[in-house]
Amino acid sequence: MKPAPVDYVxxxxxxxxxxxxxxxxxxxxxxxxxxxxxxLLNFRLARPxxxxxxxxxxxxxxxxxxxxxxxxxxxxxxxxxxxxxxRVIAAAPLLSSAAGFIAHPQIRNRGTLGGTLAHADPAAxxxxxxxxxxxxxxxxHAGGERWAAAADFFxxxxxxxxxxxxxxxxxxxxxxxxxxxxxxxELARRxxxxxxxxxxxxxxxxxxxxxxxxxxxxxxxxGPMRARQAxxxxxxxxxxxxxxxxxxxxxxxxxxxxxxxxHASEAYKRHLAxxxxxxxxxxxxxxxxxxx
Amino acid sequence: MSxxxxxxTINGRAYESEVxxxxxxxxxxxxxxxxTGTHVGCEHGVCGACTVLLDGEPVRACLILAVxxxxxxxxxxxxxxxxxxxxxxxxEAFRDAHGLQCGFCxxxxxxxxxxxxxxxxxxxxxxIRHAISGNxxxxxxxxxxxxxxxxxxxxxxxxx
Numbered sequence: 001m002k003p004a005p006v007d008y009v010x011x012x013x014x015x016x017x018x019x020x021x022x023x024x025x026x027x028x029x030x031x032x033x034x035x036x037x038x039x040l041l042n043f044r045l046a047r048p049x050x051x052x053x054x055x056x057x058x059x060x061x062x063x064x065x066x067x068x069x070x071x072x073x074x075x076x077x078x079x080x081x082x083x084x085x086x087r088v089i090a091a092a093p094l095l096s097s098a099a100g101f102i103a104h105p106q107i108r109n110r111g112t113l114g115g116t117l118a119h120a121d122p123a124a125x126x127x128x129x130x131x132x133x134x135x136x137x138x139x140x141h142a143g144g145e146r147w148a149a150a151a152d153f154f155x156x157x158x159x160x161x162x163x164x165x166x167x168x169x170x171x172x173x174x175x176x177x178x179x180x181x182x183x184x185x186e187l188a189r190r191x192x193x194x195x196x197x198x199x200x201x202x203x204x205x206x207x208x209x210x211x212x213x214x215x216x217x218x219x220x221x222x223g224p225m226r227a228r229q230a231x232x233x234x235x236x237x238x239x240x241x242x243x244x245x246x247x248x249x250x251x252x253x254x255x256x257x258x259x260x261x262x263h264a265s266e267a268y269k270r271h272l273a274x275x276x277x278x279x280x281x282x283x284x285x286x287x288x289x290x291x292x
Numbered sequence: 293m294s295x296x297x298x299x300x301t302i303n304g305r306a307y308e309s310e311v312x313x314x315x316x317x318x319x320x321x322x323x324x325x326x327x328t329g330t331h332v333g334c335e336h337g338v339c340g341a342c343t344v345l346l347d348g349e350p351v352r353a354c355l356i357l358a359v360x361x362x363x364x365x366x367x368x369x370x371x372x373x374x375x376x377x378x379x380x381x382x383x384e385a386f387r388d389a390h391g392l393q394c395g396f397c398x399x400x401x402x403x404x405x406x407x408x409x410x411x412x413x414x415x416x417x418x419x420i421r422h423a424i425s426g427n428x429x430x431x432x433x434x435x436x437x438x439x440x441x442x443x444x445x446x447x448x449x450x451x452x
Contacts, residue, residue, distance in 0.1 A: 001335060005293035008313030008359055038355045039336035041314070051313065055360060080349075104426020106404065107337060109349045110356070191425035 003041035010053045014060070014140070018167060020052045022142040026164040030054055032076060032115030035107045060114070060169055063087050069175035075114025075168050079126075080105070082113060092173045094133060094182040094200060098125040101184070104192040114168045117153070120160040120223060123194040127154055128218040129184070130171065131226060132200040138170035147172075154223040177212060180204040181287030183280040186218065187272055189263060195219045196264045197272040201280040203239065205288040210239045215247070215281075220256035220273055227251035230277070239285045248277035296359040302327065303371030311358045318342040320358035321368060329369040329399050333428070340427030343400035344368050350404045369399035372406065382406055382444045391440030393431035401427045405441050415445060 011017035021028050029048035031037060032055075040046040054060065060076035063085050071091050073082070082088050082099040089096045102108055102116070102125055116126045117137065130137075130150040137148045142165060153161045162168065176182065186198025197219050204212040213231040216224050230251035237243045251273065258269035285291075299308045302325070309324055316335070321327040321344070333339035335354045342353040345367035372380035382402055385391065392398045401424060408415070408423045415423070420441045421434070429437060 002316065002319070003314040003357075005312070006314050007294040008296065008357065009294075010359070010362075034357075034360075035337060035352075035355055038316075038357070042316070042335050042354070051357075053360060103337070104340065105408075105423060106340065106343050106350045106352050106426050107355075109346075110351050191422060 001042050001044065003038070004044055004047055006041070006048060007050045008053065009050065010056050012056060014057055014167075014169070017052050017054060017057065018140060018142045018165070020050065021167065022165040024050050028052055028164070030118075030167055032118075033078065033111040034115075035103070035111040036115065036119045036121065054167075065091075066172055066174075071173040073113055073171045073173065075112060075117075075170060077113045079108035079111045079113070079116075083108065091175060092133065094176075094184055094202065095126070095129050095173065097182075098129045098184045098200065101125050101186055101195070101198070107192075113171055117171070118160050118162055118168050120154050120156075120158050122157060122221060122223050123219040125184070125186070125198065125218060128198065128200050128216045128224040130173075131224040132182075132202050132214045132216045133173055133176070134214075135174070136172045137168050138172070139166050140169050141166045150224075151226070157222040176202060177204045179206065179288055180212075181284040181289070183283035183287070185276045185280045185283075187276065197258070197269050197276060199273065199276045199280045201277070201284040203234070203281065203284040203288050203290075205239075205285070205290050208238075208290070210234045210285075210290075213247075215251060215277065217251070217256050217273060220258045220269060222257070225256050227255040227277075229255060234281070239281070239290060244278055244281045244285075247281065248274045251277055296362070298358055298362045300361045300364055300366060302366045303368060309358075313357065313359055315358040316354055317344070317356040317358050317361055318353035321353060324358075327368050327370055331396055331399050333396070333400075338428070339397070339400070340404065341397050341400040343403040343427065345403055345407060348407060350407055367403070369402055372402060380406070381447060382409065382441070385444035385447065386437075386440045389440035389443045390436045391432065392437075397427055397429040397431075401429070401437060405444075409441070409445060409448070413445060413448060415441070417442070 028050040031051045031053045060074040062074040064072045066072040079099045135150045186195035188195040202214040213234040215227040230247040252270045260266040294313045331341040333341035344353045
């Protein structure tokens with residue numbers, strides 16, 4: 001199908017983009033990589049009257065060293081850049097690794113970090129990673145700016161905490177604590193398809209114990225699903241084969257809300273969540289220097 | 293509904309046209325410029341048939357608006373062979389290894405694998421299969437496509 005008639009402006013500066021978005025409110029849509037928005041236009045599921053193209057804004061495409069070993073990443077940074085950037089691989093390997101799971105190479109050459117976060121698809125990889133890494137987002141509008149924590153930003157199905165006129169322009173990724181390990185696992189029917197289930201894990205090791213656990217799921221609810229009880233179990237009882245089993249069972253039983261579809265039943269998705277969590281926790285703990 | 297002037301270089305030749313904002317690059321190539329080698333399958337980024345090179349990188353032409361390529365360089369499948377008797381080495385390999393049957397997916401696969409082979413001159417089978425994961429083929433079962441890419445890589449190595 002084809003998009004409905006629409007107006008288009010290639011923004012020449014961030015100021016111009018913000019002023020257009022402020023003027024047109026919810027009738028305008030910012031166009032980043034377009035790998036989710038243009039299908040929505042093609043299916044006429046989205047009918048904006050104005051597209052504000054951000055692709056000319058080179059100043060929103062960057063990876064910079066942030067505070068204390070973290071990163072600041074511009075919203076227009078493409079997935080393929082995240083996947084291959086040596087600074088991202090070194091400072092946020094969970095982010096670069098998960099970026100490689102996004103759709104296909106052709107999509108990753110266009111899709112952007114800011115775009116996928118703002119789109120807030122529950123099956124998307126980077127919203128989940130941003131929650132697991134406790135990233136913060138800089139959100140600007142014509143009159144000013146604010147910061148939002150990833151944990152508060154994804155408010156529901158395809159819904160982010162962004163008002164008309166606001167634009168997510170930067171992602172701040174804090175450094176992982178020392179002696180931390182990470183893992184990302186997902187399962188899809190074919191490479192690049194939307195995953196049936198996926199999980200990001202970050203474990204921090206201190207004196208042989210687990211001082212901090214982050215466990216967040218994709219495709220198993222209306223947004224990134226953080227398994228706080230399972231995290232707590234690992235933080236209080238340590239990481240062993242038994243506690244990994246227990247945490248995975250707990251998360252899969254009571255901390256996700258999968259719905260069955262024609263490809264995978266709810267029971268199968270809960271089973272997958274449990275298996276993938278076990279794998280992810282084992283791998284993350286190994287990377288943190290521990291042995292489960 | 294805004295209209296826009298688009299100036300773009302495709303396969304080394306300059307084109308200029310006025311387009312509606314909503315016109316997809318895939319339709320611009322096929323319907324306005326008569327470059328019908330780029331095929332259109334799903335129009336939502338799943339099948340890969342419309343893959344073209346935008347400033348050298350493979351992208352979906354159905355997920356970019358024509359107006360967005362203003363001032364850019366494109367390569368379509370028509371840009372691979374200089375004429376019918378002088379195919380691109382990857383096209384030769386596809387012919388020799390039976391890497392196509394109906395041919396619908398072939399332009400997209402060629403435009404995906406040409407830059408892949410530039411970046412990965414000695415790919416193993418897993419890397420080739422991963423690289424074509426964004427291109428659907430309903431005829432070949434992929435085996436002969438993988439064989440064709442391997443053949444092209446081998447010929448390139450032995451020619452060096």
